[in-house]
Amino acid sequence: MKWDNRRERNKELFSLNRRRFLSLSGVFGLALISGKSDIAMGITEKEGKMTYQNKDYNRLLGMEGFSDTLLKNHFALYQGYVTNTNKSMDALSQLLKEGKTGTVEYAELKRRLGWEFNGMRLHEYYFENLGGKGGIRKGGKLVQKLAESFGSYEAWEKDFKGTGTIRGVGWVVLYQDILSGKFINFWINEHDVGHPAGGMPILIMDVFEHAFMIDYGLKRADYIEAFFRNINWTEVEKRLLLHKG
Ligand SMILES: [Fe+2]
DSSP: OOHHHHHHHHHHHHHHHHHHIIIIIOHHHHHHHHSSOBGGGTEEEETTEEEEOOOOOGGGTTOTTOOHHHHHHHHHHHHHHHHHHHHHHHHHHHHHHTTOTTSHHHHHHHHHHHHHHHHHHHHHHHHHTBSOOSOOOTTSHHHHHHHHHHSSHHHHHHHHHHHHTSSSOOEEEEEEETTTOOEEEEEESBTTBSOOTTEEEEEEEEOSGGGTHHHHTTOHHHHHHHHHHTBOHHHHHHHHHTSOO
8 A cells, every 4th residue: 555545544544533433432522512511412511520321212112022121121220330430430530630540449440440331332332223123224335344244144144143142141242343344243241341442333232131031031042033123224324334444
């Protein structure tokens, strides 16, 4: 690749990263632009302090294959992550102000923040990629991209579902590597471990036991089938459009 091309590509990637940051991660971006709170983006600003807000996913109640009891329990669990993300960030901010960055409390809270923040954000991606009907757009860009990375859409789906049934609890995430454009299904053991650097989550499936055991017991494969029947592919494709490639 010629240097000029690399420079142009880097500029483009920077532009994409910034746009992605402003539009997806969120929250900080919109607040910085508007200077006021935006609950729809899940954050409010008060006295210069950013606070994450619980997002309302009650629209998912009644979804085929998911009982209201399971979903309400799952929403409550998600809300705990939002609360603890805010608490962790507040406490860290206070320790910073007090010059206590060298303390055990600061170190442990820093380690904890990845768990709480990712627990919040992964659930948001998960709930937001549910509630759809009608399946993936045949001939759409996502189908085409998945075929490029996996050989066919069917091969991707087989790999995604296979990842979801391995022993253990965690997440299955279809990531797009922003630098190569390649799609990879990742198994995430814990919220804060195993995410690929520079990866953009495209489709998230929760396979912690709380996501399915109330309705399916140990039959995780049946839950995965129900999950697939309810994927909001329109939302998933929007995430794709934020990427290069
Ligand atoms: Fe969950």
